[in-house]
Amino acid sequence: MSFSMRDPVIPGTSMAYHPFLPHRAPDFAMSAVLGHQPPFFPALTLPPNGAAALPLPGALAKPIMDQLVGAAETGIPFSSLGPQAHLRPLKTMEPEEEVEDDPKVHLEAKELWDQFHKRGTEMVITKSGRRMFPPFKVRCSGLDKKAKYILLMDIIAADDCRYKFHNSRWMVAGKADPEMPKRMYIHPDSPATGEQWMSKVVTFHKLKLTNNISDKHGFTLAFPSDHATWQGNYSFGTQTILNSMHKYQPRFHIVRANDILKLPYSTFRTYLFPETEFIAVTAYQNDKITQLKIDNNPFAKGFRDTGNGRREKRKQLTLQSMRVFDDRHKKENGTSDESSSEQAAFSCFAQSSSPAVSTVGTSNLKDLCPSEGESDAEAESKEEHAPEGCDAAKISTTTSEEPSRDKGSPAVKAHVFAAEPGGRPRDSGRMDKASPDSRHSPATISSSTRGLGAEERRSPGREGAATSKAEEARALPGKESFAPLTVQTDVAAAHLGQGPLPGLGFAPGLAGQQFFNGHPLFLHPGQFAMGGAFSSMAAGMGPLLATVSGASTGVSGLDSTAMASAAAAQGLSGATAATLPFHLQQHVLASQGLAMSPFGSLFPYPYTYMAAAAAASSAAASSSVHRHPFLNLNTMRPRLRYSPYSIPLPVPDSSSLLTTALPSMAAAAGPLDAKAAALAAASPASVAVDSGSELNSRSSTLSSSSVSLSPKLCPEKEAATSELQSIQRLVSGLEAKPDRSRSASP
DNA sequence: TCTCTCACTTC
């Protein structure tokens, strides 16, 4: 394997950064001190005085390498340098293996999203695919400038309900249809360095939504991984297949990886923005949503007021209907508060529609507010306090909730998971206790499936970073930042030949690739235009890729399998799966040795073994062999880490869905705040809850009686608080253990 | 509800 000395060295980092480096930097550096030639630098030379001038550990790797490389051209023998007394042993290089990052994600055009969300966002899906509007855009910060990241987005079911628009409001109309194959959209610029990502708004406007199951714009790339995010048959594609009249939640993922092949072993930082929740429709149901789209989408300018007669006619009809509705509402409720009627009309979105939330001040509102009668914005501004400035509307963020940060609640997990089955329309009234800014925070879920290797060492630091987020949030009111909920799911190196699906045959060659553990890999031809992330995969994995034309079937066999599995799984999962918020079912269950299908249901068979495997492998996890992602053939170690202190969360009296809980979590008005602060202060780092811990019980998850996961047993805030605090004390105790022990035996 | 065509728009 060739090795370029310049390539891996990053200022301030050590050579160990290079994944292929056979020896870690300290070894090499000590070789230099002793005048030995590292075996992998056979011709290495140094200038006579170059080494003496070397700066030392810390930011020394780059100078060392630069000079070494430069000296190589001088012909001066490396061994002639003699001992360099002041070349300290380079122990200090070790922690600099990777520059720790602390990503923050801001949702762009948040105010616009809020306006839509308040009315119940609808996204049109068509056979040929329709873009999202508002477009999903985020701005990232806190990334390692030098590291490469892959940014992804997917859309998951928000619940297992089918909706109907009845009497000007969205109502549950039954159980959800079998869900479409999941698709993950990789940002076409991926991979790119953190610096590149941070220098621009990351937009996913090219992602299209479709209801066409035979859509060809996607290709199926089955990820066999038990990764909480990737479990099941995830696909990639430029179009996401959705069911009409179903509610969805976009997710944004940041993955520190320079190749898609590394995704399964990389940490996923997942961000949910509750205000981006929407219902997929084939035709608009709500005139107000239509109006918002027309007023804000450039492509719909032709339908604006300034346009032609058709537009005028339509608008008059709309206004007329609005007046009728308004009048009717006045008669019914004795109020003309339009926004409240909207709140009621979209109760299924009400979790983030706190009437106290400030969302006015956007330039868009001016356009979308009819001049006649009481506009939405007017009505809202009457209720809402502390309106944000117009400028803020242009580049909105999710992190302007200073009050919430001061009230970080440790009650995250219990309430996040204390969801009503099925995500019935939420009682907007519960939001009364939420912070006014509750919906300004995204929920962050970090999960990873990876071999316990060098990256393992990042975990404690990341947790620490999570903690520091909360501290930072408290310390820097006004600064745009957030302290997200961090649910980090680690799955140690997966098993190979004896994977979770031993019955599913795959080529021996594939068996040697942990990546393909248990599943074939399908790619649709001509889909590598997705971006650089695929280039190396296409080049290196070519023989391993099975092409599925899809021309005759319209959908890959894998998709069909996935759907069949999903259908079966749904039938088996029943209410149990539904008791968890859909957003977290996959993460939570998978991390606890149970896997959710990508459709939000429990897999009846393949993943059940995971819990046992996890338990059996816990002791082995510390082995260096087992840490190697490509050597570990027999460990599947789901691990779940919660960092409940890292996000300020309120405690909703009840929550039916994560979509309900998340915005509430971000707020902080609960009585737990003081306790949370105390607990947070007592815990130097975020709490880790391992899959092998008390909380990770398959039975506890499967049954609805799990202490922290069952909404049925802890519907009351007090109960949840008590339980959570108990959990916190428990995990605080765990936290006191050395990081190493935690990493070694998660 | 869904699909298709249309007129209109942006890029």
Next chain:
DNA sequence: TGAAGTGAGAG
């Protein structure tokens, strides 16, 4: 200039 993105509206 044309491809592609819009909602309206008919069927």
